[in-house]
Amino acid sequence: MRPASFEYHKAADIEDAVRLLAEFGDEGRPIAGGQSLVPMMNLRLARPGHLVDINALALDEIEFDGGVMRVGALVRHERYAGDPRIAEHFPALLDAVHWIGHPTIRRHGSIGGSLSHADPTAELPAAAVLYDATMIVRSLEGERRIAAADFFESAYVTALQPGDLLVAVEFPVPPANSTGSFMEIGERRGDFAIASVGAAIEFEAGVITKAAIVCCGADLVAIRAPDIEAFLIGKPLDAPPAKEAGAMFAAEVEPSSDHVAGAEYKTALIGELTQRAVEAACARALERK
Template identity: 70%
Template sequence: MRPASFEYHRATSLEHALELLGEFGENGRPIAGGQSLVPMMNFRLARPGHLVDINRLPLDAIEIVGPVLRIGALTRHIAYLDDPWIARHFPAFLDAVHYIGHPTIRRNGSIGGSISHADPTAELPAVSVLYDADIVARSVTGERRIKAQEFFLSAYVTALEPGEMVVAVEFPIPPASSTGSFIELGERSGDFATASIGISLEHGGGKVVRAAMVCCGADLFPMRAPDVEDFLVGKSLADPPAAEAGRIFAASIDPVDDHIASADYRRGLIAELTHRAIEAACTRALDKS
């Protein structure tokens, strides 16, 4: 299929892009790599009347700004693989990058596009929720920061308002005594995930001091698992009750049946991925100790 007709505009600056998006409101969308938006348009699931090309804007830096790692919205997925800050501080993020689509998607897709698209199976929304990131949005009226857990409202639905655009994602830098892991399973490599689990742990004295967990596949948006997070605190890194944690989480969710997998299959898969992700994170913590 072909997309519905639209008008194309090339933004020459961030201010120009925001002016255009403010003028077009709900009928305008920014576009960079187009790896999510263009397929939606081709199937006529999205019909913006105006596309604002933001590729020339200086929004592709990965930098430490005070206590956060700030990633510009136009940073391409392939850039994360070689970034020393992500490798040092965000191991679950680095794991997740290897599951993102195919080489073409990794070369052209951007973090701002992935976050704004809010696919419930996507890796970067999950990572932003796992690490308590702030989504930085701009419009002609100013800038606001939205907590990742409050940003994703449902499948493909976010807290962005008409005329707003994601300009960066800010990840608080975890303590040195932290590590993590991210595991997902899809039908084939590069396909949308059937389910995924991310874990971030702070540790000391051979035990878990703080835990965070995110899941995709149990709801229409990435969801945290506070019961599992609380359960893991104080547990041994050498012998974590990972299987029990998986059972606790699986008992708390109500995944949907669809053409990919039944609810029962998803529940069992999520329990197993939780088990594996916790064990992987604890093994990394022991290796760092």
């Protein structure tokens, strides 16, 4: 199929982009790599009247400053996946990006595009929630900051309003005594996930001192598991209760059946992936001791 007709505009800078988006309102959409938007337009699931090309904007840097990693919205998946600082500080994020689509998608797709698209099975929204990221949004009214947990409101729905532009995402840099992992299962490599689970831990003297667990595929947005996070604190790295944590998460979620998998299978899968993610994170912690 072909997309419905639209007008194309190339923004010169951030101010120009937000001006155009404000002018077009609900009819305007920013476009960078187009890896999510263009297929939806071709299927006529999305019909913007105006596309604002933001590729010329200065939003393609990865900066570490004051305990925060700021990733510009136009940084491509392939680029931050190859940054050694990501591997050092955000191993679960690095794991997650390797599950994103296929090489062409990772080469052209941007972090801002994926986050703004808010696919309920996408890896980056889950990683943003796992690491307590903050979305930096610009509009004609100025800049505002939105916590990842508040940014994703439902499937393909975010806190972005007409005229808004996601310009960056900020991740608090975890301490040196931290690590994590991200596990996923799909029908085939590169397909949308059936379910995925990420784990991030801090550790000291051979035990877990802080934990974060996130799952996507069980709800319309990525969800955290605070009771399981609390349960893992104080547990030994060399014998973590990963199976018990998986059983707890499986007991909490209520996924819906779809054309790919039934609810019962998804529930079991989330339990298994939780166990694997916790075990992998603890194994990495032991390697770093």
